[in-house]
Amino acid sequence: MKYLDEYRNTEIQKEIITEIQKYSKITKEKINIMEVCGTHTMAIGKYGIRKLLPKNINLISGPGCPVCVTPEEYIDTAIELSKGKDIFISTFGDMMKVPGSFSSLEKERGSGAKIFVVYSPLDALKIAEMNKNKKVIFLSIGFETTTPLISQTLKIAKEEKIKNFFLLSGNKLIPPVMEFLLNEKDTEIDGFICPGHVSAIIGTEPYIKISEKFNVSCIISGFEPFDILISILLILKNIKEGKGKVINEYKRTVREEGNIKAKKAIYDTFDIVDSEWRGIGIVKDSGLKLNENFSDFDAEKEFGIKIKISGRKKSCICGEILKGKKNPFDCPLFEKVCNPENPIGPCMVSSEGTCSAYYKYERK
Numbered sequence: 243m244k245y246l247d248e249y250r251n252t253e254i255q256k257e258i259i260t261e262i263q264k265y266s267k268i269t270k271e272k273i274n275i276m277e278v279c280g281t282h283t284m285a286i287g288k289y290g291i292r293k294l295l296p297k298n299i300n301l302i303s304g305p306g307c308p309v310c311v312t313p314e315e316y317i318d319t320a321i322e323l324s325k326g327k328d329i330f331i332s333t334f335g336d337m338m339k340v341p342g343s344f345s346s347l348e349k350e351r352g353s354g355a356k357i358f359v360v361y362s363p364l365d366a367l368k369i370a371e372m373n374k375n376k377k378v379i380f381l382s383i384g385f386e387t388t389t390p391l392i393s394q395t396l397k398i399a400k401e402e403k404i405k406n407f408f409l410l411s412g413n414k415l416i417p418p419v420m421e422f423l424l425n426e427k428d429t430e431i432d433g434f435i436c437p438g439h440v441s442a443i444i445g446t447e448p449y450i451k452i453s454e455k456f457n458v459s460c461i462i463s464g465f466e467p468f469d470i471l472i473s474i475l476l477i478l479k480n481i482k483e484g485k486g487k488v489i490n491e492y493k494r495t496v497r498e499e500g501n502i503k504a505k506k507a508i509y510d511t512f513d514i515v516d517s518e519w520r521g522i523g524i525v526k527d528s529g530l531k532l533n534e535n536f537s538d539f540d541a542e543k544e545f546g547i548k549i550k551i552s553g554r555k556k557s558c559i560c561g562e563i564l565k566g567k568k569n570p571f572d573c574p575l576f577e578k579v580c581n582p583e584n585p586i587g588p589c590m591v592s593s594e595g596t597c598s599a600y601y602k603y604e605r606k
Contacts, residue, residue, distance in 0.1 A: 249466035258471045259294055265478035266296040274300050274430050275477055276566050278420060279437035280307035280594025281465055287603030289467045299474065302566035303599075305419055306437060308384045308412075309336045309592035310564060311519040316412045317342030320381055322547050323410070324355040330373065331357040332366035333381040339591045363395040370399075370407040379541045383412040386443040389530065390504035393511040396536050408541040411531055414517055416440050417448040418528035424456045429565060433459040433477035435470065438492045445500025449488045457486040464492040511536050520588060521561020560587035563596050570600040577601065 248254070266273065277283055283303045286292055292301050305311045317340055324331045324347070331347070338348040338359065351357040356376075360366050363380050370378035382392050392413070399407045416437060423429055436449060441462045449460035459480040463473040473491050480487050490496050508530070517529020532540045557575055562568040570576045570589070580586040581601060589597035 249464070249468040251468070255294075255467055255471060258468070258475055262299070262471065262475050262478060263296050265475065265482060266299055268482060270298070270432065270481060272298050272300060273432050273478070273481065274302055274566070275433045275435060275474060276302045276304045276423070276431050277435040277463075277470075278304040278306045278416060279435070279439070280310070280592065280596075280599075281439065282306065282435055282437070282463065282470065283596055283599045284594055284603075285465050285467075285470060287599045289470075290603075291467065291470055292604070294471075295474070299478075302431075302569070303563065303596040304423065304434075304566050305519060305522060305564040306416075307589075307592045307594045307596075308388075308414060309340055310560065310588040310595045311414065311419075311522065312337070312340060312383050312412055312588065313518045313520045314341070314343045315518065316381075316383075316410070317346070318344070319542075319547055320347060320379075320410060321345055321350050321355075323379055323541065323545060324350055324357055326377075326545065328376050329356065330369060330376050330378045331355065331381065332360045332369055332378060333357065334361075334383070335359045336592050337381055337383065339585055340588050341586070341591070363392045364398075367395055367399055367404065367407055370404055371402075374406055377406050377408060377544075379408045379410055381412065382409045383414075385414055385416050385437075385440050386504075386508070387439040389413050389512070390443065390501075390507045393507040396511050396532075396539055397507075399539060400536065405538075407539060408544055409532060409539050410541040411512070411529075413512065413530040414519065415514070415528050415530070417444070417452060419519060419522070419525050420460075421452055421455070422522070422525045422528070423565060424452070424458065426565065429567060431458065431566065432481060433461065433486075435473050435477075436460050436462045438462060438464050438469075438495060441490075441492065441496045441500070443501050443504045445496070446488055446490055446498050447500075453486045453488045459486045460488045462488075462490045462492050462496050464495065519564070521564050558587035560589040560597070563589055570597045570604075573597070577605065
């Protein structure tokens, strides 16, 4: 297929759904398929895909939103830094309402903290260049998709000898958390719809290791209805054959080797470390920390602030939702107390969070 309307062709979708129905009857009684991308979660809701599938196919949402998995400790640290003299905080807009242990960046800005919303780390660098008597900290979050631009921004800062620009690193890697979830005792995942944007950077190799180790299918998917439906069908066919496979359905964007220059940029500036994922815990080798060559830009090293979590909102089940163990309808707060205007947990804050997607598209 070549044009957008072909990926949304109703007749083609009907044919795929018929195939899905056929294969769903000859595979397993219940099939759990996890999409590991917030954009997929939104697309599934927007196009009503969940309603088109046989009842034994259960689409579950994983930790595919970087805002949702940013721990309270990170937010608390950013808030504490914002109270420092001559410190500016710069962040992407979807971080503003994410709750920490006791407050949010939006509330702190309302109280006078110098917190700026930017659209790119390059914007944060410009703020530093224009305010040389201030220390500008960029809240660096995101998966493999956004990290290369952050790396390039650091290289520019180093080349231009900008001394008042810092990063508070919260960047994370997707494949390690996929493996973490497969190791969870009470989580059953029969196949992954893998994130197209992340895969455009990392390629297919990281999924091959996961597929071979756990005998589970990893289908790299685009974001149109055709992409998602065909990915589900491929998972069912692989289950019938009894063999997990890695298939690149999104060949129009994703190459087997990924983006070599982007990967090099990441590891020119960052080292891999263990990292905490909100509601999930510490995931081995899933985070990124500035390496020795760029440690002068490390806000944690420069300012020495690290907050211990003072308490979690026990009634919010965002962690269980991120693990795919529950869905938003299982949460006692969903819709009644927690909504986009009054988000209690990060899954409702982000535009690509699972709770936000369910609120917008899945409510009865």
